[in-house]
Amino acid sequence: MLPTKNLLSDEGSPYLRQHAENPVHWRPWSRDALAEAVRLDRPILLSVGYAACHWCHVMAHESFENEQVAEVMNRLFVNIKVDREERPDIDQIYMAALASMGEQGGWPLTMFLTPDAKPFWGGTYFPREPRYGRPGFIQVLNAVDAAWRGKRANILQSAQELSHHVGQRLGGSAAPAELTAEAARTLASGISGLIDRELGGLRGAPKFPNAPFMQTLWLSWLKSGNEKHRDDVLESLEHMLRGGIYDHVGGGLARYSTDAEWLIPHFEKMLYDNAQLVRLLNWAYAASADELFRIRIEQTISWMLREMQLPAGTFASSLDADSEGEEGRFYTWTRAQIETSLENDSLIFFKYFSLEKPAAWEGDPIICQTPAQADLALADIETVRAVAERLLRSREQRVRPGRDDKALTDWNGLAIAALAEAGRSLDRKEWTSAAAGAFEAIVAAADQDGRLPHSSLGDRRLFPALSSDYAAMINAAVSLFEATRDSTYIDRARDFLEQLDRWYLDATGSGYYLTASDSADVPLRIRGDVDEAIPSASGQIIEAMTRLASATGDLDLERRAWDVGARATGRIQGQQYGQAGIVNACVLLLEPKKLIIVEDPTEPKLVPVANRSPDPRRVDIILTLGEQSAHATLPGDELPDTKKAGAYLCAGLSCLPVINDPEALEAALRRR
Template structure:
């Protein structure tokens, strides 16, 4: 079959694909029909993968995809397929792994050349239209690929076969199950600790990413083993990051990463997942340190989320673009004269707390950030800063806004829902918990035939869900149960886990594939073991099953989770740093903590202690005094008495003696 000789992206559900619907390129979305067209024409595929907030994706689009002469070459030589990596992380991971296996540096836009049956034989990332930056021009690249395809097709096919086999072994293969060993976390945490930049925070060098899975490894090491240097590395990294230009000091929220080692110059896109994880890390950091900086940043980030990222129905949009009005960072940067015009006589007060910097190589306006001293002072003087920030925010509203990718991604929303439920408990913010419940309901109610969508844009829904979607929503449901006590969320979590088994479990019942069993357009069903900016699908699945089995007391589910964790650990042993999410989840599997609290719902004394001592290893179950029905069981099937307040902390199948005093529970949770 052949598709119409035209661009076919106008009706897609992805804003990123729609951004390219006006290109003269005959783009197709990734689909069985597009792959069949390549086979029918016996023509190689030019695969371009990106996302809506990606600056260099926009650059390549403006330079090449919007130009008639470039499009003419693309249309003549290739079947051109455009993929939104956020809609299809399964496709992105396969071809990014192929590029890495070629010895090339990964990134987006990802530009890959495939055989007509979808096997990669060459690729790169951004290619300029004309040769520069030491890179060949894009037309030159395409013509060279075409010549190689015509002249050396047998050898290219052989290389493609070998490459796809290598990628399949790496992303979908099985290894002998590993031993769930306490030392694995300590070894990984010590290795990460050795890479920490002690002066600037984060990992040494540039660019600098928040790397939440690594930060969680260090945090778990401190919680479990008392490694205070690992706790301090996380606290210092967060402090430096939140002072830098990577943080939006006017409107709240974190950008994707900084291009330098000082956290100063970001790529200005704001992603939902980064901010979900930063909220959670800041919550733990505030609980451990009492530093009001973390509380303030949580409040500012959630304010931004509710102000700018809510879509109709109450779920959260995927991202904000790096660019506005054709320039990266234009919306977020300031000239000194603009600040002075906005504040007049108050300008000196503003510059007491903030600094503008335009470092070498940065071509835009100066970037707003804080020195360490300014950040400390701004926390102390927060009441003075609030009206200053409101003025600047009002001035910024007059600018051309960055584009918003309004699609709702189920797994990213699951991360944010869990973060808001957890912080809502800690700060006693019922409004945050309510917002999380609304977002959860929007996504859960979008299911068809009990199956979640992976992505939604208005009425358009992309099915089927990925394993990461079911895992993230299971964890979100459990977080909402902890925050509300409503058992309907436990029921929902169980339903999501069932769907995960039906559509994603492997034949040996040792793990799960990222894509569903009825997905017909993937060259490989990968497992989803590798962390990206968020923990891997496998890591999230293990966490979800451990937490669900802890809450329900389901020993069969716990045994299944143990088996899955063992096999995941066996695979992770071959790529430890890339699979920290699995190691972190195995820590929960080894020593799952369960806290059952009986308390007075109208005047609780023990519940606030649990709320202000968050621990990612623990699930909390609150029971009202006098409850007879739906009491959770302690290990051994024992029902806790509900005649008076009490707290039972259990590790696996062993519980400590009941605690009834606030001070005793505080000491117990701090020590644990």
């Protein structure tokens, strides 16, 4: 029997520990908490959020820290708190249930469940007192209790039907569908039609970076040469990198802007957004040679290494939006603060930057750039860098926003891949080394059976991992293999795939679940087909299998990837906007590219061309003259001639004649 008190103080999640002093008798999600609800025959109040979530903090201060609210919660419900970053499997189930009720999702997620964990009603943020057109939270609690006592039979029936619907939607199977380029063309055309032609990104507000959509457009350009789709991405990146959503003092991108102009950020900074940004910028810089993209890569990675790197070498999950009880206080500036920090050089600052305070924003002004200022800054980058560094030193004296120090395996996988790829493209070996260090730290966190954790915080580990963790680490391993030429990364990737097959493969052998087969506390096993701010688990798995098959020449693995892609495509028929990750991964599968370069490493001529021409569809294998490698197989199971330098570029089953000239290789790599 669980004690009648708050049980969050010993949890490994910083978000859960933020609520450890609440008078609410919170339980972490567990079999014991679910059993308590059954034993007491009480509904469950499920609250889902994350450490950097501003409105989660607001609801906590207003309601969960309030004795009167807590008394009602403790008397009527079994109260369970979930960190959505630790348990995205739980979050996705109940977020889908909320959407099925016709409600808009978001965090904090507030759901009411039957004692056997079936959802029957919910919402997001509720104020303590009635306002914003919303009822007060105590009103909500009492109304739910009254409905539960007076209409239990109806609630149980509707909860059963809703759970069945969610289970079919998130965990069901479908017949395989043919993989064609048409789905990707249709999706890219649809996304392009949603682009804001004046401001970039998708039309309207709020504005999110939406990396999966940007990748869809980029892949469309790479495949078809559709320059409109390329420009959709380049122009969207330019707008957000000049706007207030970008931290012009310290580097890094905020999670989203609350307005349509990319000006007013929601100031939380997430590892996954910035990892995906670095990868997109690496492609954009290679295609455009726009120095803005290179500079933002450097600034963003500097921020990651300075503010997000943990002692083990992994990366923290997020930085809070709030400090000193105020959203954005750490990041905003008044003119007087700028002048105090820079003294006579403040005029230099205002030449290159603006301070904006729109009517919708109650805080201090936000730093941004006009297009003209961004151009000026590029022409005088050392002056701009010196001014920004002085402001950064001044800002470091402020009270910092909280950092969520848990290292999530899948988010770290994204960061590792981005660092390895950017380090290779821009010849920054220290970035590649940081990627390798983070990779080794994740591997070292595995248990005695070699199983990865989903989350690590100090010496605490959350097992088992999710399928997205293994997929992200396979992709990270392939990127590190390309950057370092170290084949042990391929061996590690194969180990990860074995774990994925053992614990997550479905009965058909051609699909995967998000949760492991021995996860004992999930109400249902879901596929992980739906994108969030990052590609879905299914999309990452297909990409990982495709890239590993290309790197190893494993035709059986390539055929398996086709089967997984066909099954996933069958499940998402007619709903690709929420599953762009699967569509994008199937683009890689339709025509995987491989480049094998044989060269004298003391006189590289071809390798630098490949390094500065990144292509998400391509896996590169670099061999030294005379070296033999089982990985470096060409279609037809042939091996390249390693007695002389040359580049072998293949797409699918066909290869170009061997290329010896760097200019010819560059032309071949850039050909659409």
